[in-house]
Amino acid sequence: MADSADHDSLTLFASASGFGRAAVSVIRISGPACLDVLKAISPPLPIPRRLSLRTIRDPNSRDIIDRGLVGWFPGPNSFTGEDMAELHLHGGLAVRTAMLRTLARIPGCQAAGPGDFTRRAALNGRLDLTQAEGIADLIDAETEAQRRQALRQLDGALGRQVGAWRETAIDLLARTEAALDFSDESDVDDEGLDAVLARDAGALSKQIQAVLGDGRRGERLREGFFVVLAGPPNAGKSTLLNALAGREAAIVSSLPGTTRDAIEVRCDLGGLPVVLVDTAGLRETEDPVELEGIRRTRRHMEDADLVLHLSPADGPGREAAQRPHSLAVRTKVDLVASSRLDDGLGVCALSGSGLDALLEAIQAAAEASLGGGEALVTRERHRSALTRACGHLDCVAGGMVLAPELMAEDLRLAVRALGEVAGHVGVEEMLDRLFAGFCIGK
Ligand SMILES: Nc1nc2c(ncn2[C@@H]2O[C@H](COP(=O)(O)OP(=O)(O)OP(=O)(O)O)[C@@H](O)[C@H]2O)c(=O)[nH]1
Structure with a gap:
């Protein structure tokens, strides 16, 4: 991480396109030695801000590493405010490794840490801290x-x-x-x-x-709208979570008390980020592990934006919604005759019946909480x-x-x-924390 004056005088490089196999791999270089690096590995220097096809070589052995596009962005009008370059190479593992190894051997060059490029952009006044975020x-x-x-x-x-x-x-x-x-x-x-x-x-x-x-709309939108599925063991919470999320994310089992800790599934409901949380079933128990699970369930229910109180249709009556941000949902409606069902929300997670209405209700609650104008x-x-x-x-x-x-x-x-x-004052510690959360190459 670039946190000292010495480090700031280094020329940083990193893969900016991740580390998997891909058609194209982008390597970024930023810092005072950038011009010399380009002259050494891929002469002649391209016209600024125009990608040019070049043969890229190891400057010592003159071995060809790849043929690719080279972009040259002289400072201060670059993303970081310093001299910068981008190498668009073939996205194979060996090509990227050879290129990064070659750059690491050039004096004055060093592999970048997470967020180092954006950090330099912020320090050089190209972005303020809110833009970096x-x-x-x-x-x-x-x-x-x-x-x-x-x-x-x-x-x-x-x-x-x-x-x-x-x-x-x-x-x-x-x-x-x-x-x-x-x-x-x-x-x-x-x-x-x-x-x-x-x-x-x-x-x-x-x-x-x-x-x-x-209403903390901006923060909620970043973190997601938390929907907690709560109810007695075997109410069908995990099965419903899987059905709502459209994948097998939670363990579904006929053993009461299978879910001991919360399982979160992130999903996109009409463009809004919703986090569905499956929790341990609520019941009287002496089992210390289950008790801990139940304690966590109660905490999740307190923090939730919406609680779905599930109760099986073939069991005792519908639980009354306990707080404003909660919905009572009957599960396993396939087990009782439709004439015995009331008008409220009812689902059969196995067949999918009632899921659309439930999703609409969740989306409406998320929209009411996250919508309503642009949060700053x-x-x-x-x-x-x-x-x-x-x-x-x-x-x-x-x-x-x-x-x-x-x-x-x-x-x-x-x-x-x-x-x-x-970021005008007193932000050094904050910078460390913010940029540590970035990916390498950004
Ligand atoms: N007939 C029927 N069975 C269901 C339905 N949903 C779940 N089940 C069954 O009910 C049992 C319990 O389901 P789970 O989803 O594991 O219940 P849970 O509430 O997560 O249980 P715990 O983890 O013990 O709290 C399983 O055998 C499911 O197949 C449904 O809509 N209809």
């Missing part, structure tokens, strides 16, 4: 809604909004500082300044809070920094700090908290 989210996006949200963030929607709030907070701070520094000079009018500052700080805080009051805040990190900023602005707005020096300090802390979102 947008790239990570775009790579991880599994559904259409996640892809759209990540693209919006990569486009800088959050960075621009938070940047505008930060400018306003800086302006408030400048006015306070001016009043402090020149309070004895006649041309600085601090008459009623406290009231004006309090009003403006309050207005800014309200704007931020309006965005924060989005997509991570707890953003929420926590913005909440802190609001706290400081509210101190100024509420007249809780009377001395102008203290007011200035609160405004400074608000500016700092807002700056953290885009």
Whole structure:
């Protein structure tokens, strides 16, 4: 990982297209030695930003490694802001290995770690931190809604909004500082300044809070809408999960208590990411392993966005929905005559009957929770920094700090908290954490 000045002067290289077998394999190179590397392995240098067919050789032995396309992207107008190159080679394992081994032997070159290229782009001011997160989210996006949200963030929607709030907070701070520094000079009018500052700080805080009051839609969309399948042992939870997910993900068995821990299956419901969670059956038991499973089930139910309370149609009556975000579902409806069924949701996971209605109900709940406009805040990190900023602005707005020096300090802390979102301040540790989650070559 590029975390020291020494490391930053190295030229990094990595496979940017994964490590499997493919038609084309892309190797990225970025750093000060990039130009020399290209001249050594694939002369002559291509026209910038235009892929050119070249023979690529080991610079020492002059052995041919492959014939492929070479792209040359001189800094600072490259993804990382440094000199960069891309080698589009044949996607075989041996070709890629030979190329990476050759690059590793060139002085000044080093294999990149996860996220190193994006990290350099952020450090060179090509992206702010929210956009770097947008790239990570775009790579991880599994559904259409996640892809759209990540693209919006990569486009800088959050960075621009938070940047505008930060400018306003800086302006408030400048006015306070001016009043402090020149309070004895006649041309600085601090008459009623406290009231004006309090009003403006309050207005800014309200704007931020309006965005924060989005029901955590952005975070939920990244993480998925959690649907927990709960109910007594043998209610048919695992069978239903498999039927809903369309694959055999959970162990299905006729032994009550087969599922001891939660099993999660991610699926795409109408473009929304839904995580179905199969849990241990709820019943009275002395078995310590099963008890632990039941404890975890209860915790999953508390954290769930939606709980499906399953009860077999041939058993006791339908369980009443215990909280607003829950649905009572009758399972194994094939075991009773249709005349004995009530009007609520009922499924036969074996034949698939009733599954469409259940999926529609889950999708409607997910849409109600995740839909309703475009969320700006997509991570707890953003929420926590913005909440802190609001706290400081509210101190100024509420007249809780009377001395102008203290007011200035609160405004400074608000500016700092807002700056953290885009990566202007105090983010070294955060950078390590963020880029560690990237893939190599990005
Ligand atoms: N007739 C019928 N049997 C079903 C249906 N769904 C599940 N079963 C059967 O019911 C039994 C229990 O199913 P599971 O899916 O393992 O039940 P579970 O609720 O996950 O059980 P635990 O893991 O013990 O909590 C199995 O024999 C299934 O084949 C259904 O719709 N109709």
